[in-house]
Amino acid sequence: MVSRIIPVVLFLHDNTQSDPVVKANNNPIVVFWFRRDLRLEDNKGLYQALKSGRKVLPLFIFDESVIDPLPGNDHRVSFIYQSLASMDESLQNNGGGLLIKRGKPLEVIRELLSDYPVEAVYCNMDHEPYGRKRDYEVAGLLNDHGIRFHTFWDHLLLHPEKVLKQDGTPYQVFTPYSNRWKQILQSGDLEYHASEKLLKHIMPEQSMPGPEQSSLFPDLTELGFTWSSLKTPSPKIDKDLIRAYDRLRDFPAAEGTSKLGVHLRFGTLGIRNLAKIAAELNEVFLGELIWREFYAMILWYYPAVVDQAFKPAYDRIEWRNNEKEFLAWKEGNTGYPMVDAGMRQLNQTGYMHNRLRMVTASFLTKHLLIDWRWGEAYFAEKLFDYELSSNNGGWQWCAGSGCDAAPYFRIFNPYSQQKKFDPQDEFVKKWVPEADSEDYVREIVAHKKARERCLQVYKRALEATSNKNGQ
DNA sequence: TTTTGAGTTGTTCGA
DNA sequence: GTCGAACAACTCAAA
Numbered sequence: 001m002v003s004r005i006i007p008v009v010l011f012l013h014d015n016t017q018s019d020p021v022v023k024a025n026n027n028p029i030v031v032f033w034f035r036r037d038l039r040l041e042d043n044k045g046l047y048q049a050l051k052s053g054r055k056v057l058p059l060f061i062f063d064e065s066v067i068d069p070l071p072g073n074d075h076r077v078s079f080i081y082q083s084l085a086s087m088d089e090s091l092q093n094n095g096g097g098l099l100i101k102r103g104k105p106l107e108v109i110r111e112l113l114s115d116y117p118v119e120a121v122y123c124n125m126d127h128e129p130y131g132r133k134r135d136y137e138v139a140g141l142l143n144d145h146g147i148r149f150h151t152f153w154d155h156l157l158l159h160p161e162k163v164l165k166q167d168g169t170p171y172q173v174f175t176p177y178s179n180r181w182k183q184i185l186q187s188g189d190l191e192y193h194a195s196e197k198l199l200k201h202i203m204p205e206q207s208m209p210g211p212e213q214s215s216l217f218p219d220l221t222e223l224g225f226t227w228s229s230l231k232t233p234s235p236k237i238d239k240d241l242i243r244a245y246d247r248l249r250d251f252p253a254a255e256g257t258s259k260l261g262v263h264l265r266f267g268t269l270g271i272r273n274l275a276k277i278a279a280e281l282n283e284v285f286l287g288e289l290i291w292r293e294f295y296a297m298i299l300w301y302y303p304a305v306v307d308q309a310f311k312p313a314y315d316r317i318e319w320r321n322n323e324k325e326f327l328a329w330k331e332g333n334t335g336y337p338m339v340d341a342g343m344r345q346l347n348q349t350g351y352m353h354n355r356l357r358m359v360t361a362s363f364l365t366k367h368l369l370i371d372w373r374w375g376e377a378y379f380a381e382k383l384f385d386y387e388l389s390s391n392n393g394g395w396q397w398c399a400g401s402g403c404d405a406a407p408y409f410r411i412f413n414p415y416s417q418q419k420k421f422d423p424q425d426e427f428v429k430k431w432v433p434e435a436d437s438e439d440y441v442r443e444i445v446a447h448k449k450a451r452e453r454c455l456q457v458y459k460r461a462l463e464a465t466s467n468k469n470g471q
Numbered sequence: 472t473t474t475t476g477a478g479t480t481g482t483t484c485g486a
Numbered sequence: 487g488t489c490g491a492a493c494a495a496c497t498c499a500a501a
Contacts, residue, residue, distance in 0.1 A: 165499070173478065173498055250480075291479080358480065397479085409493050410481050417481090451482085455493090462494090478498085486489090 027055070028119035029203055031112065034060045034098075035131070037124045037154055037267035038083040040090055043195040044154040049122035050198035057116060057203045058091060060084055061109075062102040062223055063134075075228035075350050075384060076266075081220050082232070083268050088217055096202030100217050102224075106137055118147055124154035124267075127296045128388050129303045157189055157271055157289075160297040170301045172403045177297070178290045185279075190272045230350045230384070233259040235269045237277060246284035252341075252353040253426035258285075259351065261385030264292070295393030298403055305392055305402075307373065314401030317461040320369040328444055329364050330378055332432070335443035338418040339363045341431035348431075350384035355421050361398035362412040367450040369457055372399035400458070408458045411451050 032049040038060075040046065049056045067077060088098040101108045112118065121142055126132060135151065142149045153159050163181050164170060171177035208216060220227065241248075241258055248256025263269035271289070278286040299305060309315045328334050332343035342356030352360070357379075364375045376395040380386050396402025400410075422428055425435075434440045 167499095171499085175478065176499055287479080355480080362481095404478070404498090406479085406481080407494075412480095413482060459494090473501100475501085476499095478496105482493090484490105484492085486491105 026117040028117045029057050030054045030120045030122060031057045031059050031116070031118055033109075033121060033123040034058060034084075034087075035123060035126060036265065038080065038087060039268050039270060040087055040199065041196045042193050042270040042272060043124070043267075044193045045122050045124040045150070045152040047193035047195035047198065048150060048152060050195055050201045052120065052122075054119060054201075055203040055207075056122075056201055057099060057118075057208070058087075058096070059099045059101065059112070061105050062100070063105055064103055066130075067102075067223075067225075070225075072224070073226045073228045075230040076386070077223075077225045078220070078228040078230075079232055079262070079384070080266060081223070081225070083266060085217075091199065091202055092205070094199040094202050095204050096199070097205040097208070097216055099208065102218070105134055106141060109138055110141060113145055113147070120148040120150060122150045122152075125151045127156060127160070127300050129299070129306065155267060155271070156293050156296050157275055158184060158293060160300040163293075163297065170297060171294075172298075174291070174294055174404050177294050178287065181290050181293065182286075185275075190276050192272065233262060233351070233384070235260065235263040237269075237274060239277065239281060242278060242281045242285050245282050249284070250355050250421050251427075252355055253422055253424070253430075257354055259385075261387070261390075265385050265387045291393075292387075292390055295389040298393060299389040302403075305396065306388070309399075309401035310396055310403045311401050311405070313462050314399065317369075318457060319371040321371055321374070322368065325368045325444055326364075326370055326374060328441075329360070329368060329370070329375075333441045333444075334363065335441045336363065336414040337425075337428040337432050337435040337440075338414045338422065340435075341422075341428045344431040346379075346382050350382060352379075352383070353427075355417070357394060358398060359412055359414060359417050361395055363414060365395075365399040366411045366454040367445055367447070369454060372396060372401065408462075409455060411454055413447060413451075415447070 030049050030052050032046050034046075037043055037045065046056075046058075062077075062080075067074075070077060084098060084100060091097050101112075109121070121138075123135075126135060135149075139149045158181060160170065163177060163184060165176075165180075171180070205216070237260070238258065241256065244256060245258070248254045250256075260269060260274065264271060264274070275286065275289055278289055298310070302310065325334075329339070329343065330347075332340035332347065334340055334343075338356070339360050342352050342360040345356065346352040346360075361372070361375055364370050365372050372395045376391055379391055379395070380388070383391070393402060397405045400406055400408035418425070418428060428435055432440070
């Protein structure tokens with residue numbers, strides 16, 4: 001396996017007392033750019049900005065290239081908007097406010113530089129390819145203006161470059177990664193950054209230029225969106241749930257999972273505090289947080305996994321990709337109660353229980369032989385807590401194509417899964433009430449036949465590859 | 472350098 | 487009903 005390592009550009013400066021290029025008749029300010037860290041508490045980059053000795057202009061940009069393709073009532077946009085509004089309220093109480101813009105980040109920031117005497121821009125780093133490219137370009141722009149760009153590692157606990165094998169290369173197997181990760185974590189990194197205590201350094205709202213004050217914070221409709229009707233899971237950390245996580249997490253009817261993914265994804269909950277609690281209360285729960293870091297690390301070092309199998313051999317699988325069957329899967333009409341229950345939960349709530357994510361993903365890739373990329377894209381569209389690295393890692397794990405993936409002959413039996421993890425049919429009945437009746441749709445494929453077909457197709461693809469490589 | 476043990480979440484078959 | 491082995495072979499990680 002050839003490592004496809006892309007160059008890393010870091011701007012980790014602690015020295016904020018540099019010589020700024022500022023406009024003559026104005027006091028220089030610094031900008032804090034919120035992205036996926038939508039909270040005022042324990043926000044590392046914000047903390048550093050507030051400690052810079054300058055007034056801080058808090059900024060959020062609705063990135064057109066991200067939100068334009070989304071449907072008008074996208075629940076994630078509503079969630080972001082709501083989170084911004086809540087931060088804005090707190091900032092108002094401190095005499096400031098949040099500046100909201102819609103556009104292309106590079107252009108918005110270029111414009112900002114002409115409106116404000118910006119001395120430096122602060123933000124927390126992004127681990128995804130798009131965000132890294134965006135920040136690289138912004139860094140270039142700021143550099144051209146002699147403006148410093150201070151970025152901090154906040155979204156994840158450990159930077160991918162901190163958890164490496166002894167030979168300096170990244171891990172590809174979870175368990176040793178996890179062991180090393182825990183080892184390193186013990187030596188710190190959970191420090192609290194009390195950004196919320198420093199809000200007096202926020203720029204007073206009256207000194208923000210603009211035609212009208214109200215234009216600083218536009219309505220959701222002005223941004224081209226309407227409110228989503230879906231419910232937002234609470235960001236509250238439920239300690240009892242975390243204590244019981246290893247016992248209850250596999251039973252979807254038990255609601256034994258935290259549903260905090262969405263808050264980690266948008267940063268409405270800080271990872272440091274959660275990891276601290278997890279480390280104290282439940283090893284298995286902590287393990288899930290480490291999986292999140294593991295897949296982020298994989299995406300960091302192997303960005304090609306976004307559209308390629310981590311194990312190239314798996315890109316030779318002859319997917320059937322039947323559109324009708326894909327539609328039946330999406331709508332939760334496969335005739336397999338466990339699969340349909342999961343898909344309907346996703347469609348109706350924007351969430352799917354982890355156990356069901358595996359069952360439905362295994363069914364799509366192995367029973368229906370539909371390309372994992374199709375399923376991944378559908379989850380990306382629907383999941384409230386969608387995060388590229390975790391979603392991609394999970395799908396490639398299920399399809400067998402990922403690093404440290406499930407062996408391809410491990411094909412979930414939807415009925416065994418139901419019997420084991422929903423023994424009273426509680427979850428299934430909730431989402432597929434007609435499952436027992438004659439109205440229920442017939443099985444789209446017979447399990448045994450589909451299983452054998454999958455084993456054949458996978459085997460053929462993998463043999464073909466090893467032959468081609470001359471063994 | 473070589474060796475060795477191990478690797479998220481499962482299923483099926485036959486004794 | 488229960489239990490262990492087979493399923494496939496490979497690559498990783500560390501000693």
